[in-house]
Amino acid sequence: MRFTRRAAVAVVGVAALLAASACGSSDGSSGGGSGSKKVEVFTWWADGGEKAGLDGLVAQFGKDCAGQEFVNGAVAGGAGANAKNVLASRLQQSDPPDTFQAHAGAELQDYIKAGQVEDLSADYDTWGLKTAFPAGLIQNLTVDGKIYSVPANIHRANVVWTNKKVVADAGITDDPKDMASFIADLDKLKAKGIKTPLAVGKDWTMLMLLESVLITDLGADKFTGLWNGTTDWNGADVTKGINDFKTLLTYTNTDRDALDWTDAEKLVMDGKAAYQLMGDWEAADMDAKKFADYGWFTFPGNGDTYQWLADSFVLPKGAKNVDGTKCWLKTVGSADGQKAFNTKKGSIPARIDASPADYPKYQQAAMADWKTFKQVPSCAHGSGCSQGFQGAANSALGAFSTNQDVAGLQKAMATAASQFAAK
Amino acid sequence: MTTVAVPPAAVESLAPRRKAKRPFGPASIVKYALAILFLLIVLMPLYVLIVTSFKSGGDIGVTSQWNLPEHWTTASWVKAWSSLRDSFFRTFQLAIPVAVISSLIGAANGFVLSRWRFPGADVVFTLILFGMFIPYQAVMIPLREIVTTLGIPPGIPTLVFVHCIYGIPICTLIFRNYYATTVPEELVEAARVDGAGLLRTFGWIILPISIPGFVVTIIWQFTSAWNDYLFAIFLSNTRNGPITIALNALAGAQSPDYAASMAGALITSLPTLIVYVLLGRWFIGGLMAGSVKS
Amino acid sequence: MRRLRHWGPGLLLLSPSLILLAIFVYGLIAWTTKMSVSDQHTALKSNGFVGLDNYKNLFTNDIQDRFVHSLRNLLIFTVVFLVGAMLFGLIWALILERGVRAEGFFRTIYLFPMAVSFVASGVVWRWLMNPVVGDGAGGINALFASLHLDFLQNKWWTNPTWGMAAMAMPAIWQLSGYVMALFLAGFRGIPQELREAAAMDGASTYRLYRNVIFPQLTPVALSALIILGHMSMKMFDLIMSVSGPQWLTEVPAVYVWQTLLTSDYAKAAAISIVLLLLVAVVIVPYLIYTNRAEKNS
Structure with a gap:
């Protein structure tokens, strides 16, 4: 086995780097030691x-x-x-x-x-x-x-953000106040050629959407109970909520599992979607991105509920x-x-x-x-759920995004609640 | 059938036996067409990486990713470099000691296992080899517990230690096979007759003729330490860890800066690619050695 | 005593490595196993023995069969990855073996992805596998559109059923060159006389490969499968880098990481041990077989 010249050069180079790094490693690169400011x-x-x-x-x-x-x-x-x-x-x-x-x-x-x-x-x-x-x-x-x-x-988590121009172009003048009118508006937008009027992203953003739907279908007190173990996840009202959520998903972008919330926000800003449910950090983010033509309303049917996180x-x-x-x-x-x-x-x-x-x-x-307003906690953002509960819920929503199995999601959430919900 | 072809020999055997000098027929047109088609497929991701890394502003977009940049700019390279620089140098401090130390250990072990057939040597060798295949998740949880309980800070020194240990099996394997096939029995025997002990034989007779083996293990260990993510994420963090962690933080962000991510991916890959281009023959030797048998 | 003097120095030189491996491989595996039969489900200490409950729960009581789902993902990934990498590797090796000009150039390019880390290549593959179809398509889908092959567009790893097959693409890209190098070495290790003898018998090219060359490559193919197989079962970096941890693309190695996030050590340990067993089932017989084959030679 012969050494070519360039191989020899490379070996010398490696040796030089070794020497350099051996000297360099003593210069306290660990950083932030005790007594630092x-x-x-x-x-x-x-x-x-x-x-x-x-x-x-x-x-x-x-x-x-x-x-x-x-x-x-x-x-x-x-x-x-x-x-x-x-x-x-x-x-x-x-x-x-x-x-x-x-x-x-x-x-x-x-x-x-x-x-x-x-x-x-x-x-x-x-x-x-x-x-x-x-x-x-x-x-x-x-x-x-x-x-x-x-x-x-x-x-605040339960806010829907809108692209005003897209909404106005579809002839929608009032903010929807309940689920039925929300779905009617989504249909109007679809008829206008907005194929996916409601933008959503991966697991935790879907969890936020589900939570908002559940606030509407269960009311504030029963909703809070879902997270502290006093409301039964197996109830018929929860089934209805998950079904409503499933209906809403049919209006959303199918590449949702690949998107973070900012990617979904971009769909709204680009006019490819009209609505996105997201926390109110979206207002500041749109401001920072110089997008001024946005509106907002409380998720339809949430009434005077303030879903908070701190x-x-x-x-x-x-x-x-x-x-x-x-x-x-x-x-x-x-x-x-x-x-x-x-x-x-x-x-x-x-x-x-x-x-x-x-x-x-x-x-x-x-x-x-x-x-x-009446205050309720958020699971996706930790005011209502421990990290274990959040992880299980995110995973369950990720599964639902693909299999659309209402009973499966309900059972998964019920099991997760029995394992993690604090009494 | 011998276990593991000696890597350098395997590399030599990659060289074509004869030059292709047949006239071009339809078969060879198909052959070249296929070869070039596959070439383009393999280069496709590299093309996207390079053009995107020189783009800026509205130029960057999923839908326009195949276009050349309208305005070439190195701004993203500057940005990526500034967020990867520290970890880039730290990774040299990781990969170089790992490569050198584990090669030395491997050489010593390989020599012993190739010459001293003590009872149960095969079993011992198999037990060592198994260490090469284990999913590291199976040791990671207690490993981190030991490290934190002993108060060892996360970061490069810890990773050097760990990579050296888990690099023992592959380096031992490479050297054992190298010695078994290239060092004549008579050489060792002659040294013994001269009264040289094991250590003297190893240090003065064997090590000097081991350079090809060292090149292979050094490249192998350098590359795997450089590219490692699993140990890094368990035993270090963005503040003190290697470049894969820093790149993941840069590129895994929400609405990441795609141009900077791509430039970062290129910066991260540069050292291993340089090793590969300069020392390609031995690099392949390392890959071959990874197969227990060939 | 003479035996000791004969083997002593060698064992002495070997012993530090043996001790380290005994502790850090076998000792830690034992520790993980012990953890997997405990009830340490939080960051707080608790070391009750629960037998095989954690394992039983993984297979029968995991929420939405998350663990079984991750095994299924791993299976799809492994099959597609192995078949893909072996196929491309073999084709490339065949092309080069038939003799092309500038062979070294082709070989270098085919092999270079091997030098790149999964974390780095994941950055670009995430982009190439953009799931948008039709208008606004990007990545490979856009390429298909411009080639008028729109019917090939698909959702890649976000496809609920076959997403993991797409996830195997970057891995195939990365390791086909390796398989090629193995096969090429195998081809060239076949004695010229064998080919000549076959040619003298008037065997066609097809027969030459079918009856003479391929049988000689079986050991090479076997070791390629073993190497790729064990890499596949440990797959972590690539998935973390392309999709991030999420249900759709979860494999056991990622599940371990997610479980550790909530400090459920016992469950994470149980998953790790299952992973280890899966690898061992394949590797141990192979190592024994190799060992025996070597003794017989």
Whole structure:
């Protein structure tokens, strides 16, 4: 076996690289060691309105916490689909970020029960936060009398977003108020050549749509019961809800399993679809993408129901820069921080002392609704479901997307509820 | 039938036995047409990667992906490089030590197993080989538990350790077969007569003639450490992990920047492709060695 | 004592590797097995012994038969992948074996995908397999449209029944060249005299391949099948990269990852062990067979 010259060159090259990397490996590339002034903030806000909101918060953090440096640990992917994988890995590797985003409610309680986050009750007293947030929200952040996270915002999930031009072209003038008129409108759009008037994406976006339908068919109280184990998933009203959901799916794009929520949003913006059910981060995202011709209405039949979810930040066990993290959390909870964040993110502030005048049009309406509407949690976004429940539900919806088996979905959700629903 | 053709020999045997000098008939037109058609199919994804990575703005789109860029720009390359740079260098710190260390271990094991037929050697060898085929999921959960319990930080050093261990079977196999077929018994015997012990024989007589074997294992281990995703996702993260993790974060995003993703995929593949082009013959040797028998 | 002196140094050199493999392969497999018969379903410790319940639940009590579904996906993927890669590999090897000019060039191109990681190739295959059909089609579907082959357009991996067959395409693309290289080495390992003898007997080209050459390639084909087969059963990177984890394309390796996300260690361990058994059923007889064949030679 002879060595050609270029092979010899390559071997020398490899040897050189080896030497270089051996020298390079000692330069502390591990980063963010103890005593650093870096605060790594882990979110899934990497794009559009979400990124804009985060940037606003970071600017405020720069003012309030001089000397601390923000490090962006964002992992993109709708509803945190990718980020939660990465986060779970890092927590299991005992290499947590300095702070991470967790949905208030059942999802946050996963982390609390696993002992992965620190108690913040004392800081709540220091920062005067106990009375700054609505009591119901505080209750969702609390386990055994201790508070574990600082909420940044309140989002609403049960909103339908529209392309005004497409809707108007089909001769639709009023927002649908119930399922029958919604389906009538969808038929009108179809007749106008919009083949898939309702845009939807992969598993969790379908779960959101199903949840909205169930709010309509079951009413707010029974709907809430689905997630805490007091409503039976096997009931006839649930069957009706799943059938309605199945009907709605016939108006949706068939490539849904390949799309994230932003891909579905693009269908609406491009005029290929008229409607999309999505949380109100869509408003900020369309703003960030310079699409102004959008409208919105509460999902038909949901009435005065506010399906809420809240992003909150925690102090993980083993965080490297506790002081920096606490300063971040203080900024998140402060009136200025909430304003900087929420005016861009499309959500409303969690604090009760915010002034609506500071906010864009959509949020002003949402802030008024939040005070008076009936509140229900969201499974897809963790206020109603633990991560195990979310995973099972997403998988069940993914299956339903292909097999359209109503009884199968109902049974799957009933089984999942019996395994995961908190009593 | 010998177990595993010695890789270099297998490569030599890839060389055509005779030159094609027959006149062009209909059969050979079909042959060339097929060869070129398959060539185009194989190159198709590469074409899309390259043209998309130089596109910008409205040029980028699923429906226009076969078109050449209207305006060529390297902006996406710059963007992809800035988000992959750190992990790119980290991956060298992973792949190079893995390649060198596991090759050395493999050479030692291969030498012993090719010369010392101790009782049960076959069983031991088979047990070692099985380690090459296991689905790593079957060890991953406790592995991560050990790593975290011992307080070993996730990242490159941990991955180096793990890749070296799970690289032992393949490297041992390659070297065992290399030594079994290319090192004459007399050479080892002569050394023994001269009074050289096992270690001396290995270090002074065997290692110097092992370079072809080393080239194969180094390429093999370098490539598999570079391309690994499973170990990486379990034992490291975007902050301290190799480039496959970083690429997945860049390209797996919601409404990802397609041009940057494609540029990133090319950047990620560049080192292994360079190894492949420069050392192609030995690279193929490594692939052949992966088959237990040929 | 003399035996020890004879084998001692060799065993000494070998022993660190043996110890490491004993711990990190067999020890950890035992640990995973132990976990799979426990009830550790959360991040919290709990180590009750539940026998084979976790396995039983996977096959009989999993929500929507998720595990069985993932096995079915794996089966479709494996069959299509093996058949596809073997077929293309054989055709390419045959073309090159018949002799073409610039053979090295063709060989290099056919083989290059092997150097690319699944994570990187997944980026482009996700795009090529765009599921939109008709107007707004992209990727391969757009290519079909421009070639007036619209009837070939399909939904690729989002097809509920045969999606996994499409998912095998990138894997076939990546590994056909490998199979080609194996077959090519096999072809060229056949002694020239055999061919000449057949030619003297007046055998046609077809008969030459059918009766003389292909039988000689059986061991090559077998090892190619084994290598591809065990890669297929472990398939993870490609699916994570093309579709992400979701029901439609879930295989056991991805299911393990999804289960770990919710810290259900016992269930994840049980799936992993089933996966290991599937691989072992194929590999162990093969290793024993190889071992025996070697002794007989």
